[in-house]
Amino acid sequence: MNQTEIKRVQRRIGVEDDGDWGPISTHGARRHLLSMMPAGRFPAMREVRSDRSVFGPHGDPGGYSPPGRRIRLPFALHLYGDPARKVLWLEPHERCADAMLCAFQRLAAAFPTAEERKAAGVLDYYGLYNPRPIRGGSVWSMHAYRIAIDLDAARNKNRSHWPVASKMPIEVMECFAKEGFLAAGAFWSRDAMHFQATAA
Template sequence: MTFEKWLQSRLTAHGFPCGLIDGKIGPVTIAALKAFETAKGLPADGVADPIVVEALRASSSTVPAGIAATLPARDFEVSVPAPAAAQVWPRQKDCLSFYGPVGESQVRVTLPFEMKLAWDKATRVRAMTLHSKVADSAERAFARIAATYSEKERAELGIDLFGGSLNVRRMRGGSAYSMHSWGIAIDFDPERNGLNVAAPKARLSHADALSFWQAWEAEGWLSLGRARNFDWMHVQAARL
């Protein structure tokens, strides 16, 4: 990840959205940077100097302490995996032909940060079960999320609350299989992002969740919340 993308990601994670995390420092990013500087009591000059970078780095383990004071901004990089060539996942109606029978071809995906079961927060989760065809993609998305959000920020957003992945069942109110039946969908923090909870009430509809969703969208995954404004807990490797 270039410094420019890291800057946009950290501003967005702090609640100062920059729009698309594309590494292009335009008026929207500058405005977000100035708003962040003002909120921190720093000169609002729109320059990402070492003091600003350290403020953005605060409580995040993704940037080594003190590095902003020793490296010029344009040489600064955060090591995260780049998305593979743009993946086009099948439409929901074609999942059987693409992924095969429900509940099969499952693998264990290790997480880069600890999660908690949403329904039993005392239970820690360090892996989940996903279809073998989406496992590498999910690992890259989780790595980008870990590089963007600190532990505290993940807790505030609720993206450390695991609501489920593989679960062979029918869709609610229908006869078709849920995307969870193939292990190609993941739910986060269902308590604050219920099926029928729309924006802005849904926690994951807020601006500081933008980098989270863009990590998935870079891999071709779909947020039902961003596409249809419902079920904001849910992301899937299938198109509508």
């Protein structure tokens, strides 16, 4: 984000809008989103990784798949940013399907026009279920449990700092937070494409 955009985020989260993103802003963004997340809605990531949370075990390539439930989105997404590849249905874990649908309904209301959705990055969809360990790691990705979604990966890369080097709007994070989803950009300061159904 440029300095004007960073100042907007700072005003939104209630810290000094000096346009300089530091630890106070980082903490402020987390506190802001945390205050919106329903307590106890979803387990901590550590608990999910134990395979004994409400989400059960992770999926295995060619083997077990966590139980999904199809949800019909209020607007079509573009697979990998390609408007010709429309996605109207997602299949998140059955235990977070209602919450994910509600998050998309919030996005539809917060960004009512196609132009606003495009600008916010919520049209560009980069995947949900993927039974694989995290990149370069030995633990399983939250995508392997069917409880994470990636949006606008082109402008919110895995190793890019949020918000200095990526674009995910705080308002998108708010829509997910209100339904219990952790926004990686705010809580990990990177991977801002990523939202997951875990406690912060």
